[in-house]
Amino acid sequence: MKRNLPAILLILTAVALIAAGILMHQPESVLHKAVKICMECIGLG
Amino acid sequence: MDRKKRRLGIQAVATLIQNANFKGFFTGKIYEGASKSVCVPGLNCYSCPGAVGSCPIGSLQSFLSGIKFKFPYYVLGLLIFFGAVLGRAVCGFLCPFGFLQDLLYKIPFYKKNRFKIDRYLRYIKYLVLFLLVIILPMTFELTPFFCKYVCPEGTLSGLMLAAADSNVRSALGPLFSWKFILLMIFIVTGLIVYRPFCKYVCPLGAIYGFFNKVAIYRMTCDPGKCISCGACAKACRMNVDPSKAPNSMECIRCGGCIDSCPEKALYLGIKKRP
Numbered sequence: 001m002k003r004n005l006p007a008i009l010l011i012l013t014a015v016a017l018i019a020a021g022i023l024m025h026q027p028e029s030v031l032h033k034a035v036k037i038c039m040e041c042i043g044l045g
Numbered sequence: 046m047d048r049k050k051r052r053l054g055i056q057a058v059a060t061l062i063q064n065a066n067f068k069g070f071f072t073g074k075i076y077e078g079a080s081k082s083v084c085v086p087g088l089n090c091y092s093c094p095g096a097v098g099s100c101p102i103g104s105l106q107s108f109l110s111g112i113k114f115k116f117p118y119y120v121l122g123l124l125i126f127f128g129a130v131l132g133r134a135v136c137g138f139l140c141p142f143g144f145l146q147d148l149l150y151k152i153p154f155y156k157k158n159r160f161k162i163d164r165y166l167r168y169i170k171y172l173v174l175f176l177l178v179i180i181l182p183m184t185f186e187l188t189p190f191f192c193k194y195v196c197p198e199g200t201l202s203g204l205m206l207a208a209a210d211s212n213v214r215s216a217l218g219p220l221f222s223w224k225f226i227l228l229m230i231f232i233v234t235g236l237i238v239y240r241p242f243c244k245y246v247c248p249l250g251a252i253y254g255f256f257n258k259v260a261i262y263r264m265t266c267d268p269g270k271c272i273s274c275g276a277c278a279k280a281c282r283m284n285v286d287p288s289k290a291p292n293s294m295e296c297i298r299c300g301g302c303i304d305s306c307p308e309k310a311l312y313l314g315i316k317k318r319p
Contacts, residue, residue, distance in 0.1 A: 006259040010129035014122045021119025026108075030119065031082035033107045034091035034099040037075055037213075040193035041092045041103060042203030043221035044213070 048300045056144040064095030073209030086127040087140030093202040106189035110182035132260030133253045137297035142198045149235040166245045174248035200224040239282035254294030264291035270310035280305035
């Protein structure tokens with residue numbers, strides 16, 4: 001437990017950040033970007 | 046099954062799962078399902094016809110480069126989560142582009158994995174992270190600099206889309222040529238040097254590297270058993286000395302050092318050494 005304390009604290013922080021992101025509808029923003037072909041990514045500018 | 050084969054198997058399965066939209070490779074249409082609201086742990090372009098998840102670096106840049114700045118709570122949370130649990134084991138086991146480079150290095154060719162400027166070149170990835178992924182996208186709206194000018198995974202996706210879709214093929218221009226040359230450089234270098242993109246350029250590897258020392262999945266070296274023979278450092282293709290720095294930011298947890306240790310002094314896992 002003591003060995004993994006920093007990692008556990010980081011995981012709790014991560015969960016809080018993910019929850020905050022979900023409350024702000026950020027997964028929808030990620031989805032919105034990801035379902036369209038990203039022209040820059042594939043090199044079309 | 047030995048460690049190398051097991052890792053290769055995990056890498057292959059992870060690549061297939063992250064690119065499970067197989068029909069996309071033939072139709073040239075990208076997946077539009079809800080699973081794309083979740084970022085995958087490794088570098089896997091969301092414009093790859095097979096991708097069923099989102100690229101964390103692309104998503105991070107899309108938040109930072111928006112017209113209205115949004116703090117990327119969600120993407121940052123996912124990155125911290127993956128980092129805190131696995132650290133750079135993500136690079137060694139789950140990243141599709143890392144897997145591709147592992148396969149490239151298996152091709153019999155002239156190999157030169159240790160050279161003088163190697164340690165200096167490694168700082169480039171931090172520059173790429175801070176400049177191309179964070180600072181420039183925040184400064185110039187709507188431009189994901191890393192994805193646009195560097196990411197070879199995106200170029201591969203472009204190639205696959207172009208192969209299946211004539212509209213994409215006809216739209217290829219100078220930017221694609223630049224990215225294609227970069228991709229070729231990474232591929233040719235990858236035949237000679239082990240994982241050049243991961244070592245020198247990948248911003249995702251740079252992020253996960255910060256977690257290596259604290260991640261739940263990490264390495265320990267038993268000083269009572271270690272005889273400082275240097276076998277582990279010699280075996281490491283990421284040029285790390287695991288006896289001195291078992292949780293180096295460069296270690297991708299491939300486990301090659303563990304197999305080479307004659308005293309079994311190295312241990313990699315989630316628990317304290319058994």
